[in-house]
Amino acid sequence: MKPFSDLGLSPQLLQAIHQMGYEEATDIQAETIPNTISGKDLIGQAQTGTGKTAAFGIPLVERIDTQNDSIQALVIAPTRELAIQVAEELNRIGQFKRVRALPVYGGQDIDRQIRALKKRPQVIVGTPGRLQDHLRRKTIRLQNIQIVVLDEADEMLNMGFIEDIEAILAQAPTERQTLLFSATMPDQIRKLANKFMIDPMQVKVKAKEVTMPNIEQSFIELAPNQKFDVLCNLLDIQSPELAIVFGRTKKRVDELTEALNKRGYAAEGLHGDLNQSRRDTVVRRFKEGTIDIMVATDVAARGLDISGVTHVYNFDIPQEPESYVHRIGRTGRAGKTGVAITFVSYREMDHLRYIERMTKKKIKREAIPTINEALEGQQFTAMENLRSTVEEKNYGSYRELAKKLLDEHDSIALVAAALKMLTKEPNKTKVSLSDLNAPGRLRTPKRKTERQTFPKTKRNTGKGGSYASGKQKNRFFDKKKKSKNR
Template sequence: MTIDLKDVVSFGNIEINKRVAQALTDMGFEEPTPIQQMAIPLLYDGRDVVGQAQTGTGKTAAFGIPIVEMVNNRYGGVQALIITPTRELAIQVAEEISKIGKYRRVRTLPIYGGQSIERQIRGLKQGVQVVIGTPGRLLDHLNRGTLRLENVKMVVLDEADEMLDMGFIEDIESILQATPAQRQTMLFSATMPDEIKRLSRKYLQSPEFITVSKQNLTVPQIEQIVYETREPKKLESLCNILDSSSITLSIIFCRTKRGVDELVAGLQARGYQAAALHGDLSQYQRNHVMRQFRTGQIDYLVATDVAARGLDIENVSHVINYDVPQDPEFYVHRIGRTGRAGKSGIAITLVTPREYKQLRLIENLTKTRIRREKLPSQADIHERKKEGIIDRLNYLLSEGKLAYYRNIVDSLVDEYDPIDIAAAALKMSLALDDAEDMTAESFGNTGARPGMVRLFMTIGRLDNISRADLVRILAEETGMPESSVGNINIYEKFSFVEVSEEWANYVISCLHRQTIRGRRISIEPARGRS
């Protein structure tokens, strides 16, 4: 593959086009993941590649970056073809490659069943350079003559083992036979059954085999907690956690440099002692920040994954994932910053609905179940403040040196109760506000018992689903305990399932629009009792 490498910049240890690098920066990528480090140089050299890697390892960018660099955007014909097992993956891959190719104006088109074929034909006629599609619909376009592949330079088989399980191998072979023999081919698969190996021997030319195994990821023995929040309330949620926790020093991780700067500004505006650590700081600035952090002048170090690499700081009581990391390895590296030298440590993760699936992937690959907790309420925060006040009072009482203040109190004890005098003194010095209850988000009336949410699911008896099946699916797909599943009512085409309130958002995010028993389902809060 011939790539124009003028105006290149470094992406970790890889040289890439500066326009692609700018797009990756916008997406929050600061350095390549292991699969990208191994695959991209081989693809630049024109080699065929077989990669054994699971979802969540960054494999889309591993083939997406070379595709975007290879594409001639002055020519409107199809130059790269990506075959995926499902329409959801086709859409996801198309979106990511479109983002990577934003500044090179690379045009992508996802092609899948269930969408108007006429709309897809119009899109192909307008000219696209990268087509991402499911085998059946791609074959349909080839048979109609609406998709032409004679100028394809690169072909990717994504999640090949999944396509094998779904019976697509014959379709894939038919599609590959419609592409030029001198193409470059990439095959990515989480497992390598014999049929996949046979396919690679037949259609790839002396491929390089690379493997990124996440099966052996182990997490440190530290306490791990996840709090559910919403993007608009994320900073407020973080502040509530900080105010209700016993934190000595904490590292807070964000995905991007811009995210770090924005969070530091937000924390400082609220009176927290926070400072940024990322790649745009000079060595002097970095040293100054680290000196402040080590000496306790700042309590919260807000950092990117790259900037925090190699840090070895004692007495970090908490690591906080403000953003869920894009790679499970990053999660393990992050939380390992606390609990050093046999000391206890706590890792806290804030998760928004769109990050649930990535968190679930981290749990699966690390074989860990992270404890869910409700966000601290204002009552919790005031209780924590009360404990802090008592600690300070105990210190002052043990230290003595109160003669001057005793004279003031003596002038009041004849008229007021000493306890009232002490309370008034506290109120005056600390200016405590009256506690205000925070009202939790409510699902409204779903017809469930107190503490539960009733969910409507578009799967029922016609899908040969039983109560035991639904409980097992909920537990396996979300990690929730079976005890958090309540009443289940199964009808012909749909079901109602009660789950505990703390798990409801998580269940909806993990299962909505997912395929169960070969059928794509919808799931949403029920509307009152049916």
């Protein structure tokens, strides 16, 4: 890694970078920043979590002429969430240089965006559909564009935006710099690069650099109709502070969310069919800890920057290794450890091995948790909650009541009753998951696609006290198991 001071940046940018807490450039930043400042077209192959937004954002802001109040740079992103996140980071990078970035995306009042455009931002970050809308209205003009960035190009391909992107690029000046970032490089992305880029430099982050060693990765092999009960048992055993459950489809997310709430967990769903206001509410509640489980599709979770996610559950195995890396990268951030567990059916084992080969990471097998382990997990959480309340000494007004009860009952009986009241016992409420046995398809190279089965689910848990960490509980269970074996 290189210090940013070695990359030829202006004092205003170095000041902003320092204030943002960046110390050294990541590999992709060290390679991308100098070459982008020099004006070269560039293709960067990198996933979320490698620092790619700053990799293109720092040189983009550096190249902006603050004396020119026209739109000089355009970033095209696949989702509203990513557009907002990128614009926020560009504004932080440009705070001392006084460079302004504006996000434009569907779901927000277009008249509000038009009013914001009149304040003359130098950078526009937008989703393809809304950008096309502004171009048709002539509320955004591209004649002075010097830099175009395509962020997460493979996702835009998957979402059917390639024709929109080509139409947008066709309206930008031919004398411009183009940067393209993508986790994968399918043929259509390469064709797009060949059509709109001039002799681009290629920067690729190796798989070993993005598999995140601070994440404890494991899988559970099980039948599709076991998934939901196993998920609930894991939630009861591990008591995650913040968890994301990934489902493959919007319908799966809706059913998982409903089913989890029926079981008494605090869960909200996030997918592309939600309006912007609803999406913002879900993300805000998750960040604030009002809910502790978010059920999401891959696309909806793109660009989410949420600290404190302790667990990721892949209810459906992702189709691509890059999606797997992106999903588990929601946890284990800022030097903290995280847990990622993937549910795999017998038919999906070959696909899991393919993910292991591509990510160069062996994923540990775990046994299916039992209902008794789930109960023990909740009992342990109740015990920790009771212990922490005692240690905090905030029970003064209850002392007289306690004395009265001790005159009537044995102390052990009273503590046992308190623990029983605090324990969230496993809920076996029946839930309906309509596509539990619906067929799906996985794309594993070098073999024909196989028929798969996939289910759906959801969760919700109240906050009430401190949670014991998964590792603490594992030590607790290990001791119990050893004592039983003696």
